[in-house]
Amino acid sequence: MITVGGIGFLFEGITRQDAKATLSIEPKSVMVTNLTDTSFTFTWQTDEPATGTILVTSTGGKKYSSFDQRDITGKMGKYLTHSVTVRTLAPSTTYDVTVLSNGKKYPIDKKSFSITTLPTLASDAPLFDPAFGSIKTTGGLPAEGALIYISLEGSQTLSTLVGASGSWIIPLSLLRTQDGAAYITQQERINETLVVQLGSIESRVTSDTLNDSPIPDIILGETYDFRGRDAKKTTPATLAQKQVSPTIKPKQVVLGAISDKLTGGVAFTAPIQGATLSSTKPLITGIGIPGKTVTITIGITEPTIGSTIVGKDGVWRFTPK
Structure with a gap:
């Protein structure tokens, strides 16, 4: 078992120096980042484009899968870089993680990564801009x-x-x-x-x-x-004033537009353009400066308009009524 000893920890030695083509999909430069009390992100690279998934097992034995953040349409893509975020975890809890690259488990010695989420903090978060x-x-x-x-x-x-x-x-x-x-x-x-x-x-x-x-x-x-x-x-002080100022104009995001482009400190992340929606009331998410108002316009001929506030975690969420 490989245990994370720090935040943003690079797992040394996972990559085997072997010229065989069968190892070109083996994860390299594996990192754990964005570690919080309820989530973490796993990143790695491969020599050849490959699908990327991680299997997470809780201390109680519950198992579930998480996919690359670009695969939210439901179709798995093949990439050279990989980024998988796991959410809704429990604070101060240890989880075992196995990487699936093109469906093959890594590390290949069958040992898993071990990641412990952080404790929940009671203090206020800082007012940093993204x-x-x-x-x-x-x-x-x-x-x-x-x-x-x-x-x-x-x-x-x-x-x-x-x-x-x-x-x-x-x-x-x-x-x-x-x-x-x-x-x-x-x-x-x-x-x-x-x-x-x-x-x-x-x-x-x-x-x-x-x-x-x-x-x-x-x-x-x-x-x-x-x-x-x-x-x-x-x-x-000026950051706090900026975040609550009534003179700030709401930022508009149109569903189906380019999703990763930053506009006025607000970015649209999901659903991505071309995604197949299973509901007429999809969850729409993005990131931005905490406290800012985001106005969402859905549709063209008969648009539905709504708004939400960027949360303290820098994430905004909206579901049409």
């Missing part, structure tokens, strides 16, 4: 599917996938310390590190919390230092 930006390849194309990891000084590691337009966004409102025992303390400027990976190509970016909303455009494979640019100057 970090967001855009990443392109050297050819000027969106770096779709690239894995991006972000951490602040002394914090846990968070992650996401770069979307089809090259945009990405990571809420920082529930960011904890590296040991998970407390939320990160709000300061005017905190240095942060980003690592972007797509296959063998990697970018390393140094920035800070005054220059991450947005982070300037990134070309995959390049190294950057955006610290000290003072792209924005905010304090906890």
Whole structure:
């Protein structure tokens, strides 16, 4: 059993150095990120495109599966990068995890990963804006599917996938310390590190919390230092004022539009364009700045309009009535 000893932990030694083609779908650079009291994200890469699923077993023996975040349409795709998030877990509970790559179980020695969720915190979360930006390849194309990891000084590691337009966004409102025992303390400027990976190509970016909303455009494979640019100057007081200000115009999201593009600090994540809906009242979700109002318009000829508020976790949810 391989036990996670930290938040944003890299499982060393899972990849076997073997030239056989049958091992090209074996998970590499396995990471556990976005660890909270009720959820975590598993990320990895493969040499060849492969489907990705994880099997989770609770201490009580209950088993269930979680799929890549791009597979919410119900059809499993094959990717070089993989990101699977497990939700609705119990706090301070240990779970065993097995990765399925093209249906084959890993680690291949039949030992599983062991992950323990964090305890629930009673204190208020910090008022950080989400970090967001855009990443392109050297050819000027969106770096779709690239894995991006972000951490602040002394914090846990968070992650996401770069979307089809090259945009990405990571809420920082529930960011904890590296040991998970407390939320990160709000300061005017905190240095942060980003690592972007797509296959063998990697970018390393140094920035800070005054220059991450947005982070300037990134070309995959390049190294950057955006610290000290003072792209924005905010304090906890101005952040709080901004989040409750009645002068903020609601952001509109049209169902079926590009889902990963950030507009006014709000991004639409699900359902994705082309998804088959099993209900006339689907759950619509996205991420953004906590406290902001999101207005959703469904349909064109006879539109249904509703609104919701971005939660403290940086996630908004809406179901049509």
